[in-house]
Amino acid sequence: MNNKITFASAETCMIMDPIHSNSLGNVHGGELMKIMDNIAGIVCVKHTKGTVVTARVDEIEFHKPVHVGNIVTCTGQLAYVGTSSMQVMVNVVVDRLDESSDQEPALTAFFTMVHLVDGKPSKVPKLVINTKEEEELYKLGEKKYKEIKLKL
Ligand SMILES: CC(C)(COP(=O)(O)OP(=O)(O)OC[C@H]1O[C@@H](n2cnc3c(N)ncnc32)[C@H](O)[C@@H]1OP(=O)(O)O)[C@@H](O)C(=O)NCCC(=O)NCCS
Numbered sequence: 001m002n003n004k005i006t007f008a009s010a011e012t013c014m015i016m017d018p019i020h021s022n023s024l025g026n027v028h029g030g031e032l033m034k035i036m037d038n039i040a041g042i043v044c045v046k047h048t049k050g051t052v053v054t055a056r057v058d059e060i061e062f063h064k065p066v067h068v069g070n071i072v073t074c075t076g077q078l079a080y081v082g083t084s085s086m087q088v089m090v091n092v093v094v095d096r097l098d099e100s101s102d103q104e105p106a107l108t109a110f111f112t113m114v115h116l117v118d119g120k121p122s123k124v125p126k127l128v129i130n131t132k133e134e135e136e137l138y139k140l141g142e143k144k145y146k147e148i149k150l151k152l
Pocket residue numbers: 052053054055056081082083084085086112114121148149152
């Protein structure tokens with residue numbers, strides 16, 4: 001994760017066990033989506049210091065399979081905030097613990113999370129942009145937010 005970006009972020013790392021997989025040793029997509037959803041939630045709880053729910057997951061792409069024994073690292077990065085919603089970019093990379101292979105991107109998605117107070121959408125703190133990297137991330141998140149608004 002880029003350390004010049006100070007927008008809220010979170011990262012977790014897990015080894016995939018048989019409980020996460022089918023009988024052939026392939027990790028279920030839903031297991032990986034659960035990890036991603038959890039990290040997106042943590043990012044937004046850090047930003048709002050409150051309660052958040054998942055409103056949408058956009059264009060989740062499974063680039064590579066994940067197998068039992070692989071280590072997955074999931075990172076979430078706040079990219080943009082609307083009024084009560086937040087765009088979080090979530091990436092999963094996989095380490096196969098095999099000397100011949102490098103860490104590979106496995107999944108990516110944008111999550112829309114909504115801040116709730118008393119069960120209703122509530123304003124989120126604005127983002128303060130300090131660096132060029134943050135500006136680029138913000139523009140990417142804003143583009144995603146606007147695309148989603150057109151679909152609602
Ligand atoms: C998400 C939810 C709170 C939105 O409620 P709502 O009454 O439609 O809210 P509003 O129309 O006032 O919209 C609030 C914000 O959510 C965004 N939003 C609402 N539905 C959305 C959707 N389907 N996709 C993306 N964003 C959405 C709006 O764009 C708005 O963003 P903004 O404030 O930044 O402009 C409501 O649909 C809900 O509770 N859904 C179930 C959430 C859930 O159970 N998730 C799984 C467990 S965490």
